[in-house]
Amino acid sequence: MDFRPVFRFLPSSTTLMLKASNDAFKVAQQSRRPTTSFTVKGPEAVREEAKARILQAEGDPECWQLVLSESQLQFGQYRGQTFKWLLSHDVGYACGILVSHMQEREAGDSSQSPLAANKDALASYARLLPQMVQLIESRRMREGLVSVRAMDRTLVGFGAHAGMSLQALYESTSTECKTYKRWIKTQRCGMGSRMHTVQVYILGREKEGSAAGPSAAAPPPAAPPAQQRASQPASSVPSADDIIELSDDDELFAAAMEVDTLPSQAGPTLARPQVPAVHQPTGDAPHQPPLLLTGAQLLPKGWRKTLPEEQHEWLGRALFTTGTGKHPVLTSELRLWWTPPGARRLYTQIPSAQAFFQHRFFLWAPYRMWAYKLSCPNCKRQLTGAGLYKTVRRVLDFGGWYHMGTEYLECGGCKRKYAAWGQGIMSQLDLAHKAQFPAVLTYKLSCDKRVVGMMKARTLGNSASRLRAALLEQHTGDWLLRTLRYLSVLDQLQLPGVAPQQVTARLPTPSTSRCTCWRAW
Known part of the structure; x- marks a missing residue:
């Protein structure tokens, strides 16, 4: 019994296929039906059920990698499916979920709710797989969430420069490496492929160099090329x-x-x-996100x-x-x-x-x-x-x-x-x-002209004060409906037996209509 998923690749390549499989499409449709019900389970219950499935398949329930692979999703359109199934059928969906969750964690979200714990477990499982680590880091770098310098020591992994690190390739002053970098930047490659990783790294380093000025770009080669780059104006980056x-x-x-x-x-x-x-400067300089x-x-x-x-x-x-x-x-x-x-x-x-x-x-x-x-x-x-x-x-x-x-x-x-x-x-x-x-x-x-039109008929009882009362009732009803929708979401996220989380959000206060000021109309 293997904990690794069966990845799907694009034809004749090593690039992961991000599109959902036909089986995944059917499962997603089934989960959207109103008759489908699902109860969110805590981390301990998820682990125990995973061990039971491993025992049934004659695997080792003490192998934590297997336990992670057989853990069930507790959220989203594939809830009830295992982590291994998800990465075998819809890598793109998993990548999007994990990138969003990592960003929330880095922003200071320390929630330990069952859903957050389930996403943490999914992230732990993805880290076991080099293909997923590469895909997630590539997307995070593409969205500007992390610096490409985190991949300095990653090997190119293909072609004539397969044994070189990305940093060595980018900072090389040889004519061959310069030509290779220019060629890489012009290629169309699938996200998650090795060539795409090299392309993202090169473009990211160039953007970082432009943001910090010519002096912070790649180490200047000798003589004329360096002087030409130094004479060019630095890119103006918004802060x-x-x-x-x-x-x-x-x-x-x-x-x-x-x-x-x-x-x-x-x-x-x-x-x-x-x-x-x-x-991001090196040395003793403070880290800049x-x-x-x-x-x-x-x-x-x-x-x-x-x-x-x-x-x-x-x-x-x-x-x-x-x-x-x-x-x-x-x-x-x-x-x-x-x-x-x-x-x-x-x-x-x-x-x-x-x-x-x-x-x-x-x-x-x-x-x-x-x-x-x-x-x-x-x-x-x-x-x-x-x-x-x-x-x-x-x-x-x-x-x-x-x-x-x-x-x-x-x-x-x-x-x-x-x-x-x-x-x-x-x-x-x-x-x-x-x-x-x-x-x-x-x-x-x-x-609004429609409200002004309501003030044209000045028959008995149809006064500006009456219109104000009607509008105030409409505004209050709209505010109550919006508040009800928000509180309904909070209620759905509350799990039985779990202590309620403290919510510090402040609701906008309803505004009082000032229609009496429009009596002249």
Whole structure:
């Protein structure tokens, strides 16, 4: 009885196949059926059941490697299957789970719940298998979670340089090694293969060298090549401080203009910004973890002050990405309404409450979206884009509130600036585009047009106070429903006989509708 799984490889290669097998697909479909029930078991029960299966197969129940291989998953779409079965049928799913779990552990999560213990056991089993160790480290390096320097002593393992370590290959000054490195970078190779590992290492070392400047890159070879590299300007890498401390949001939108010259993005969906890994100095220098920019750090400074905290992460990742300079840039695929991702369908650990209280966002940018030629209301000269408006507006709606942002326009003649939602700009739009603006704005208040329409009929009993009471009831009901969903998730994660975990999350407080201020409508 062997503890090692039967890995599946791509045809005529040693690259692991990440796609799930047909058997795995059937098991996943079965687990999604509402009639399927499963009880989460503790670590001791999982081990005892694994030993019983080993004894039934006439194996050695004292062999801890066998016990790990026969342990059952307690979470996910393959719950009830053994670790050995999982790595034999869906390596890609296992790799994603383990990378996410390792990141949570490194961030300080010390939970000892049955699900966390089950993931720890799966990670221990994966470490027994060199193919899985290589695949997980490759993915973690590709996502910037660890430095590629952790693989300095790993051997190339194939080709003419099979006996060389990755560090020796990268730092070699011979013409043969330089040519080989350039060739490796141009190849298309499967994730998890040896060539892919070498490719990730070379690209990672180059990014780290660029982040720390030319002097921190690979040791300079003699004479002309070194001088040429020293004369090149260092790559400008965004840092958290650079983004958090932006003094002027006009600079942000000015940088957003760069997006016209950048390659088109995949779309306006949430995307993780590609951030070069930070070079980790050796010797006595303090360790610097890889720089990972959050969605909040991608937002303009003024927006972070006026948006509620639960809007920061998803909106920053939806609207902005890191460009070629220090500043984030606005996505090229703009649209009016942006919908948050919301809460996930399944949680295996206690989630944050923020995902349950997110609201949609409206972006009004007629100059950039529809290439309108707008003129200055003062001197009639043509306006140009001059940044994002420094704050966002909170708009009263039926079921709750949503937020709205817009662009700044500047006149080259009188140097005046106008927000795109101002009357002087809105009056220049045609009826079709003007009708897409959803709200009525005053100096301090913002109200959706549908709510304003409810205030037109001033019959007996249909007053602004009555509408306020109705909206307050709707808002409170929406907040209670979101709270119920969050508490339901916490209840599902509570296991019988296990002490409840302390939850420190603070729920957003429900906002009182200020509809009485709209009596004039």
